[in-house]
Each structure stands twice: as structure tokens, then as C-alpha cells.
Amino acid sequence: MSDKEFSLYEEEEEIIVNANxxxxxxxxxxxxxxxxxxxxxxxxxxxxxxxxxxRMSDKMEAELATTKAELEKYSNKLKIQASTDTLTGIxxxxxxxxxxxHALEKSIIDKEYNFNIIMMxxxxxxxxxxxxxxxxGDTVIKVISKHFFDKLKNLGVIGRYGGEEFLSIFxxxxxxxxxxxxxxLRKEIKDKIITNDGVSLSVTVSMGIASSKESNDxxxxxxxxxxxxxxxxxxxxxxxxxx
Amino acid sequence: xxxIDIKSGERSPSIMCDWQKATMEIKGESFPENVxxxxxxxxxxxxxxxxxxxxxxxxxxxxxxxxxxxxxKVLMRIFDMFEEFTKSNMHKIKVFWKVDEEDDNxxxxxxxxxxxxxxIQFEIINK
Numbered sequence: 149m150s151d152k153e154f155s156l157y158e159e160e161e162e163i164i165v166n167a168n169x170x171x172x173x174x175x176x177x178x179x180x181x182x183x184x185x186x187x188x189x190x191x192x193x194x195x196x197x198x199x200x201x202x203r204m205s206d207k208m209e210a211e212l213a214t215t216k217a218e219l220e221k222y223s224n225k226l227k228i229q230a231s232t233d234t235l236t237g238i239x240x241x242x243x244x245x246x247x248x249x250h251a252l253e254k255s256i257i258d259k260e261y262n263f264n265i266i267m268m269x270x271x272x273x274x275x276x277x278x279x280x281x282x283x284x285g286d287t288v289i290k291v292i293s294k295h296f297f298d299k300l301k302n303l304g305v306i307g308r309y310g311g312e313e314f315l316s317i318f319x320x321x322x323x324x325x326x327x328x329x330x331x332x333l334r335k336e337i338k339d340k341i342i343t344n345d346g347v348s349l350s351v352t353v354s355m356g357i358a359s360s361k362e363s364n365d366x367x368x369x370x371x372x373x374x375x376x377x378x379x380x381x382x383x384x385x386x387x388x389x390x391x
Numbered sequence: 392x393x394x395i396d397i398k399s400g401e402r403s404p405s406i407m408c409d410w411q412k413a414t415m416e417i418k419g420e421s422f423p424e425n426v427x428x429x430x431x432x433x434x435x436x437x438x439x440x441x442x443x444x445x446x447x448x449x450x451x452x453x454x455x456x457x458x459x460x461x462x463x464k465v466l467m468r469i470f471d472m473f474e475e476f477t478k479s480n481m482h483k484i485k486v487f488w489k490v491d492e493e494d495d496n497x498x499x500x501x502x503x504x505x506x507x508x509x510x511i512q513f514e515i516i517n518k
Binding site: 153154155156157158159193196197200201202203204205207208211212 | 426427430431432434435457458459460461463464465467468471496499500503506507
């Protein structure tokens with residue numbers, strides 16, 4: 149065995165060679181019945197092994213498929229976890245930035261495609277935390293993000309950009325439509341009573357809007373929206389600015 | 392005769408063979424790119440060892456986590472070899488099929504091998 153090359157199917161091949169030799173060189177087959185039987189038994193054993201091999205392979209494949217499915221499930225769960233804000237369940241900063249990059253790339257390629265972004269900040273949020281405690285602060289963030297999310301439907305996406313700051317991408321709408329949506333939302337939030345642990349309050353939000361038509365640069369668009377948000381704050385808060 | 396000491400790779404198990412102690416252990420995962428290249432020299436050394444010695448009490452331990460079909464075929468060749476040398480009263484060979492406690496799949500595969508074994512001692516043991 150050590151002199152020749154190892155083959156996985158050495159025994160099977162040997163049986164075929166021997167059987168061929170035997171058939172070619174034998175004049176009276178009855179005289180060699182014993183040899184035939186040996187070959188037959190050997191081949192039966194190998195056939196049994198082949199069947200076993202396939203059975204074992206099926207078992208291994210099934211095990212691997214199960215493991216693969218489990219891994220995929222886990223990996224999808226991780227992907228969702230990595231892109232979701234744990235408090236609000238909306239996209240986190242990383243995810244919303246990815247979506248923004250994607251929208252920007254699309255708008256550069258397709259001149260017909262455009263989007264607006266809304267940068268929104270909860271006014272005097274620090275005071276909410278200081279006066280009512282962090283659980284109330286968390287409730288405010290949750291209620292406002294849910295309200296925004298529900299109203300947005302399929303018009304765009306919203307993500308948590310920072311602590312009390314949200315970034316929304318509004319697809320294929322002109323700046324006036326975006327403003328109308330934002331201002332309606334602003335009013336709705338102002339009128340909303342938010343309750344946590346028996347204590348109620350209401351808050352206002354300020355927003356700055358920028359359009360993809362204003363720049364092809366990611367940071368510049370963000371900066372434009374941020375400056376308008378700042379302007380809304382400077383002008384007494386509870387306002388939406390788009391220029 | 393030189394002992395065999397093959398370290399495990401990404402796709403191949405470790406193989407340790409101490410001829411003096413008459414022990415062998417194959418451990419890890421087995422789906423080598425070229426199963427013939429990987430196991431060929433090992434099988435040749437085993438065959439050589441069994442043919443050139445007499446009345447050896449040989450122990451072979453398998454602790455595998457995964458193996459592909461070609462590796463299963465190699466294992467069958469190994470067990471066939473063990474069966475032949477035991478049947479002809481040349482050696483006494485004992486096989487331990489080690490499985491992790493929760494690895495039902497590997498236990499069942501060990502039972503599959505055991506079904507074809509008549510002459511050697513084949514034991515499935517929990518790690």
C-alpha cells in the first residue's frame with residue numbers, strides 16, 4: 149500500500165480490476181465460484197459502506213444546515229440590533245447616516261431624484277431631565293420619535309441622531325411639502341400631553357430643513373440643516389426653518 | 392519508525408501517533424482540501440506498522456467535531472484495516488469514539504460506524 153498512490157476508492161477499483169481479469173481469463177466460470185463469491189461479498193460490504201456514507205453525509209448536511217440557519221438568524225438579529233436605537237426602536241445614528249449617504253449617492257447619479265432632510269431637536273430637553281428625572285426624559289424621546297415615525301409612514305425615514313436630536317430623510321418631495329409636513333408635526337407635538345408615572349407635561353421642538361439640491365456634500369447638507377435648526381432656536385424655538 | 396505529529400489546521404484534524412505506546416489520536420474537524428494527500432501517508436504508516444509488528448495492543452481515539460464525506464470514507468478504511476488485523480489475530484485494537492456530551496450528531500455517526508464493526512472493540516465515550 150505504501151508503494152502506490154493512495155486512492156479513496158482503492159478497494160472498489162481493485163474489485164473491478166480483479167473481476168475484469170477473472171472474466172477475461174476464465175474459460176469455465178463454474179470452477180471459480182468461490183472466487184466469485186469472495187468478490188461478491190467484498191462488493192456487498194462496500195455497497196453497504198456507500199449507503200452508510202450517504203446516510204452519514206445527510207446527517208452532517210442537516211446539522212450544518214441547522215447551524216447555518218441559526219447563525220443567519222443570529223446574524224440578522226445582530227444587524228438589526230447594530231442599526232436600531234435601543235430606547236426608541238427607530239434607526240440609530242449609524243443607520244440613518246448610512247441611509248443619508250445612500251440617498252445622496254442616488255441623487256448624484258439620478259438628477260430626477262432628490263430628498264430633504266429635517267433636523268429636529270426637543271426644546272429645553274435638559275430641563276425635562278433636570279426637573280422630572282431621566283425616566284420622564286426617556287418617555288418624551290420615545291413619544292416624540294413614535295409620533296414622528298407614525299406620521300412619516302412611507303414618506304421617508306427617521307433616526308435618532310443624538311440625545312434629543314432626530315434626523316429625518318424625506319424622499320422626493322419639494323421643500324414646501326417638507327416644510328408643511330414638519331410644521332404640522334411641530335404643532336401636533338406642541339399639543340401633545342406626555343405622561344410618565346402620573347406626571348404630565350408637553351414640549352416643543354425646533355427643526356431645520358435642507359435639500360439635496362443645495363449641496364452634493366454630506367457634511368454640507370447636514371451643516372445647512374443644523375444652521376437652520378440653530379436659527380429656529382435663536383428665533384424663540386418651536387419653529388421650523390428651511391431657508 | 393517516526394511518530395506522527397500533525398497539528399490541526401483550519402480544515403484538518405490533529406493526528407498524533409506514538410508507535411512505541413501503540414496509541415493514536417485524531418482530533419478536531421476534518422474536511423481537508425485534498426483528503427488523499429492528507430490521510431494517505433498516515434494510512435500508509437499505519438499499514439506498515441501493523442504489518443511489521445505482531446501482537447500489539449493498539450488504541451485509537453477519535454474526537455471529531457465535524458467531518459465530510461471523504462473523511463468518513465477514510466475512517467471506514469481505517470476501521471476496515473483494524474478489523475482485518477484483529478480478525479487475523481495479529482493485533483488487538485481498541486477504538487474510542489469520543490463525543491462532547493451535547494453532540495448527539497457525532498454520537499449517532501459513531502453508532503453508524505459501530506454497526507459495521509465485528510472484531511475490534513469500539514466504544515463511544517462522553518468527553
